[in-house]
Structures are given as structure tokens and as C-alpha cells.
Amino acid sequence: MKRKGLLVVFTGEGKGKTTAALGMVLRAAGHSMDVGVFQFIKGGWKYGELEALRKLPTVEVFQLGKGFIKKSKDIDEDAALVKEGWRKAKKAIQEGKYDMVVLDEINYAFHYGFLKPEEVLEVLQQRPPLIHVIMTGRYAPVEIVEAADLVTEMKMVKHHYRDQDVRAQKGIEF
Amino acid sequence: MKRKGLLVVFTGEGKGKTTAALGMVLRAAGHSMDVGVFQFIKGGWKYGELEALRKLPTVEVFQLGKGFIKKSKDIDEDAALVKEGWRKAKKAIQEGKYDMVVLDEINYAFHYGFLKPEEVLEVLQQRPPLIHVIMTGRYAPVEIVEAADLVTEMKMVKHHYRDQDVRAQKGIEF
Numbered sequence: 001m002k003r004k005g006l007l008v009v010f011t012g013e014g015k016g017k018t019t020a021a022l023g024m025v026l027r028a029a030g031h032s033m034d035v036g037v038f039q040f041i042k043g044g045w046k047y048g049e050l051e052a053l054r055k056l057p058t059v060e061v062f063q064l065g066k067g068f069i070k071k072s073k074d075i076d077e078d079a080a081l082v083k084e085g086w087r088k089a090k091k092a093i094q095e096g097k098y099d100m101v102v103l104d105e106i107n108y109a110f111h112y113g114f115l116k117p118e119e120v121l122e123v124l125q126q127r128p129p130l131i132h133v134i135m136t137g138r139y140a141p142v143e144i145v146e147a148a149d150l151v152t153e154m155k156m157v158k159h160h161y162r163d164q165d166v167r168a169q170k171g172i173e174f
Numbered sequence: 175m176k177r178k179g180l181l182v183v184f185t186g187e188g189k190g191k192t193t194a195a196l197g198m199v200l201r202a203a204g205h206s207m208d209v210g211v212f213q214f215i216k217g218g219w220k221y222g223e224l225e226a227l228r229k230l231p232t233v234e235v236f237q238l239g240k241g242f243i244k245k246s247k248d249i250d251e252d253a254a255l256v257k258e259g260w261r262k263a264k265k266a267i268q269e270g271k272y273d274m275v276v277l278d279e280i281n282y283a284f285h286y287g288f289l290k291p292e293e294v295l296e297v298l299q300q301r302p303p304l305i306h307v308i309m310t311g312r313y314a315p316v317e318i319v320e321a322a323d324l325v326t327e328m329k330m331v332k333h334h335y336r337d338q339d340v341r342a343q344k345g346i347e348f
Binding site: 003006008010023025030033050051100132149150153155157159174 | 176177178180182183184185186188189190192193194195196197198199200201202203204205207222223224225226227229230273274306319322323324325326327328329330331332333341343344345346348
């Protein structure tokens with residue numbers, strides 16, 4: 001049985017993609033592994049997990065994006081931020097700076113055409129062999145799914161927003 | 175828009191159920207919310223996340239079970255441990271000790287007949303109104319899914335074990 005760095009993808013429309021990635025960060029941090037979390041889209045948000053991640057000494061978080069693209073007024077700026085973010089993440093991957101790299105919401109960057117799956121895969125395929133890479137976001141491109149070692153689709157079975165007048169909840173959504 | 179404690183279920187055969195619950199724990203901890211994690215099945219295991227969770231001051235973890243039931247030699251002992259675990263979790267819920275309670279792998283306890291969905295739901299329906307409850311594990315019973323506010327099914331799209339000779343990886347599986 002061999003060890004290898006895995007490419008893990010959490011995709012689908014259901015809740016739990018970023019949360020599952022965070023759970024892996026927590027696991028890795030528990031083993032004192034160095035973890036780099038690159039948030040491609042959610043930069044403008046204030047998440048409870050950012051506070052908690054700051055308490056884990058081997059974890060670094062980089063907020064690259066500006067919030068949800070749907071609400072964006074400047075799509076060119078969004079694209080530039082994503083490309084700059086990928087440049088940073090790529091450098092960290094190539095230098096072997098972390099044992100685990102989380103590319104959070106990168107699938108949106110593919111979906112919106114800000115990044116090409118091929119350019120990212122080329123870097124991943126040549127990365128140092130023990131680095132785990134976790135990708136999250138809806139709409140994982142087929143090339144990424146094919147290259148991945150582990151892919152979970154989060155399927156929404158039921159969502160309280162659909163049926164009830166309940167707002168976003170602290171500790172659950174943010 | 176109102177606040178309420180949510181019942182969240184992560185189920186399905188795919189990876190990421192417990193990890194998603196852990197991500198929510200991390201979020202809640204970031205908001206200094208008190209969290210109780212009750213592990214119903216995995217007690218015998220040594221997880222990276224346990225180490226990391228110990229670093230979060232508002233989180234308490236209780237390991238109730240003895241490892242995977244499939245390998246068990248004493249099913250009566252397993253059942254007794256699960257029932258005792260539920261008694262503890264129930265007390266903590268009723269007393270409002272935590273803002274968030276994770277009942278990890280409790281769905282297995284239903285599946286194996288160690289607990290009845292009705293007895294758990296009765297407690298949940300009468301809990302203090304702002305407590306979030308997260309349940310994980312395959313085979314979520316239909317009664318639980320019906321009562322839940324948010325249900326995500328983790329669907330396995332691809333798993334590296336199936337195709338490759340790769341062992342369980344630190345930071346990913348444990």
C-alpha cells in the first residue's frame with residue numbers, strides 16, 4: 001500500500017462542500033500538517049471558521065476573492081482577482097509549502113471561465129507527490145472529476161430555506 | 175426572518191459526512207459558541223480532528239462507541255454503549271448545555287436498531303429552541319429526514335480505493 005497526495009473534490013448543489021473541506025483542514029491540523037486555504041470567491045464574507053482557523057497554528061488562510069460573483073458589478077476585477085489568487089496558490093503548491101492545499105470555490109472560477117481546468121491540472125499533475133489538494137464548489141468540470149482521486153457530490157435532499165421563513169444561521173452557514 | 179435551532183443531517187454513501195459536521199463545529203467555535211460532539215461509533219479510533227478540536231476552547235468531545243460495529247464481537251455491549259451515549263447527549267440537549275450538538279454516526283445506531291428514531295425525535299422536538307443539532311451517518315431514517323431542516327446526501331462519484339492501491343491517508347480519512 002502506498003502513500004500519495006490525493007486530489008479530493010467536493011461538488012454538487014447541496015450544503016457541506018466548504019464545510020467538508022474545513023473538516024479535512026481540522027484533521028490535518030490535528031496531525032500538525034501545514035495547510036494553506038485559498039478562498040477564491042468568498043473574500044468579502046466574515047466567517048466563523050476564519051476565527052477558528054486562526055487558532056490552529058499550522059493553518060494559513062488567504063482570502064482572494066470579493067464575495068459572490070452574482071452580485072458583482074465588475075466582472076473583470078473578479079477575473080483578475082481569481083487569476084492572481086491562482087498564481088499565489090500555484091506558487092505555494094510548486095514550492096511544496098503545504099502538506100494540504102484547499103482551493104475553496106475554485107470550481108466557480110472554472111464555471112465562470114476565469115481559469116481553465118487544463119492550466120490547473122498541469123500544475124497539480126507535477127506537484128510534489130505527497131501534497132493533498134482539496135477543491136470545492138458547484139459545477140466541478142469533467143476534466144477535474146476525471147483527474148481526481150476522490151469525488152463527492154453533495155446532493156440537496158432538503159433545505160430549510162425552501163420551506164420556512166428562517167434566516168441564515170450563525171454556526172451553520174457562516 | 176426568524177432564528178431557530180436547525181436539525182441538519184449529513185447522510186449518504188459518499189465521503190464528507192463527519193468532515194462537514196466538523197466544519198460546522200469549526201464555524202461555531204469561531205463564533206465562541208459552545209459545542210458538544212458525541213461520537214456514537216468511532217470511539218476506538220485516533221483521529222487528527224480530536225487533536226485539533228482540543229485546541230478549540232468552546233468544544234467538548236465525547237467518544238462513546240468502540241469502533242466499527244461490523245468488526246464487533248459483542249453487539250450487546252455496542253448497543254449498551256450507544257444507549258448510554260444517547261442518555262448523555264439527551265441530558266446535554268435538554269439542559270441546553272451547548273449551542274450546537276453533533277450526534278456523529280447516530281444514523282448507524284438507528285440502522286442497527288440500537289436507538290429508535292422516535293425516541294430521539296421526541297427529545298429534539300422539545301429541545302431549547304436555538305440549539306442546532308447535526309446528525310451524521312449513512313442510512314438516515316425517513317423519520318429523521320422528514321423532521322430535519324437541512325439534509326445533504328453525500329453521493330460517492332469516485333473513490334481512490336476502488337481504483338488504486340492507496341492506503342488511508344493522514345489528514346484525509348483520519
